[in-house]
Amino acid sequence: MSLFRMPNVPGCQQDHDRRLPVSLLSCLLSHTIVVHNIKRGTMADIEKVIIIGSGPAGWTAAIYAARANLDPLVLEGAISSESEMIPGGQLMFTTEVENYPGFPNGVDGPEMMKAFRDQALRFDVRIRTENVAKIDLSSRPFTLTTSEDKTEQAHSVIIATGASANWLGLESEQHFRKAGLGVTACATCDGAFPRYRDKPVAVIGGGDSAVEEAMFMTKFASQVHIIHRRDKLRASKIMQKRALEHPKVTVEWNSTTEDVLGDDDAGVTGLKLKNTQTGESRTLDISGMFLAIGHTPNTAFLDGQIDLDEKGYIKLKDPERSTTNVEGVFAAGDVHDSIYRQAITAAGMGCKAAIDAERWLADQGIE
Numbered sequence: 001m002s003l004f005r006m007p008n009v010p011g012c013q014q015d016h017d018r019r020l021p022v023s024l025l026s027c028l029l030s031h032t033i034v035v036h037n038i039k040r041g042t043m044a045d046i047e048k049v050i051i052i053g054s055g056p057a058g059w060t061a062a063i064y065a066a067r068a069n070l071d072p073l074v075l076e077g078a079i080s081s082e083s084e085m086i087p088g089g090q091l092m093f094t095t096e097v098e099n100y101p102g103f104p105n106g107v108d109g110p111e112m113m114k115a116f117r118d119q120a121l122r123f124d125v126r127i128r129t130e131n132v133a134k135i136d137l138s139s140r141p142f143t144l145t146t147s148e149d150k151t152e153q154a155h156s157v158i159i160a161t162g163a164s165a166n167w168l169g170l171e172s173e174q175h176f177r178k179a180g181l182g183v184t185a186c187a188t189c190d191g192a193f194p195r196y197r198d199k200p201v202a203v204i205g206g207g208d209s210a211v212e213e214a215m216f217m218t219k220f221a222s223q224v225h226i227i228h229r230r231d232k233l234r235a236s237k238i239m240q241k242r243a244l245e246h247p248k249v250t251v252e253w254n255s256t257t258e259d260v261l262g263d264d265d266a267g268v269t270g271l272k273l274k275n276t277q278t279g280e281s282r283t284l285d286i287s288g289m290f291l292a293i294g295h296t297p298n299t300a301f302l303d304g305q306i307d308l309d310e311k312g313y314i315k316l317k318d319p320e321r322s323t324t325n326v327e328g329v330f331a332a333g334d335v336h337d338s339i340y341r342q343a344i345t346a347a348g349m350g351c352k353a354a355i356d357a358e359r360w361l362a363d364q365g366i367e
């Protein structure tokens with residue numbers, strides 16, 4: 001559920017502004033991070049593996065790498081109230097995660113990420129709360145420059161920087177999204193929550209993801225309105241046919257969303273739509289808005305050195321592994337995966353990346 005709520009972490013008090021996870025994060029970090037065991041500094045001390053990112057993929061890679069005696073350094077991302085991305089990743093913006101195995105009663109997203117991080121700390125993983133601003137992969141060891149302008153060298157790198165959902169950019173959209181009151185970018189994650197059951201919802205977009213999200217929501221919602229700004233869907237013909245023939249799906253053609261309507265008690269109650277052909281505005285009653293206008297993978301810092309697909313996701317050299325076009329560089333999680341985008345799949349890929357890195361390092365005689 002896309003609501004940020006303060007998890008019950010001993011020592012971290014409820015903050016007045018429940019919408020900003022940054023204050024919580026500072027608290028969590030102050031309880032756990034001491035820029036752990038940073039001991040390097042000379043050219044001779046080249047890291048065996050640096051893991052970039054601290055979502056489920058990054059922490060899982062860190063746990064596996066540490067248990068394989070690779071002594072990993074995690075650059076977990078910088079804390080910023082401006083950025084979509086913070087240490088802990090996308091689940092820091094979520095209250096309940098109900099589909100991650102091992103938590104029979106569900107778990108708060110931030111609490112879950114704290115548990116991942118604590119597990120990595122148990123194996124003495126070193127952590128720095130910095131972004132990678134620049135990376136040079138042209139020769140080994142690789143050179144990474146952080147947002148604090150520090151330089152690190154590494155024999156191998158695991159990229160686990162995730163992807164950020166695209167939003168319309170309306171103030172009302174962000175208000176309801178941050179309050180967890182009916183705006184989300186993940187139907188698989190949030191669609192089954194009671195707020196959407198037997199109620200009309202809207203899915204914004206016209207591509208395959210939008211149609212997939214709409215079809216998924218037909219299991220729960222009374223009616224699913226696809227809001228599309230053109231007069232044709234971009235989704236594949238077969239997907240279009242399924243959607244257009246479904247009794248619960250209506251497409252609002254040539255329509256853009258001008259505003260998300262509602263209040264802090266009821267949450268989202270409707271959308272103000274504008275017809276792109278006639279310019280007329282109207283209100284559509286709905287209880288939830290699902291954004292499906294794509295994600296932006298966090299790959300800009302790679303500056304063209306790693307092969308990406310047309311949407312900017314990292315392409316794997318071998319789809320069954322985590323290898324990229326640059327030997328010694330591995331990728332895991334949503335930064336590569338535009339299909340599943342789940343915590344469990346990201347964690348699984350983090351495990352694969354650490355094992356691949358370990359084997360590759362052993363082949364290089366670095367153990």
Ligand SMILES: Cc1cc2nc3c(=O)[nH]c(=O)nc-3n(C[C@H](O)[C@H](O)[C@H](O)COP(=O)(O)OP(=O)(O)OC[C@H]3O[C@@H](n4cnc5c(N)ncnc54)[C@H](O)[C@@H]3O)c2cc1C
Binds near residue numbers: 056076088098130298
């Ligand atoms: C609202 C919402 C609810 C969701 N609910 C669920 C759910 O219930 N169940 C589920 O399974 N999935 C859910 N998901 C999806 C899940 O969050 C993602 O699939 C998962 O977090 C991906 O993990 P990841 O490790 O690949 O990346 P992310 O979690 O995206 O983490 C990326 C990390 O990289 C760091 N980073 C980015 N750029 C840099 C850089 N340049 N340098 C250093 N660090 C960097 C970020 O700070 C962050 O720590 C939800 C997603 C959203 C948006």
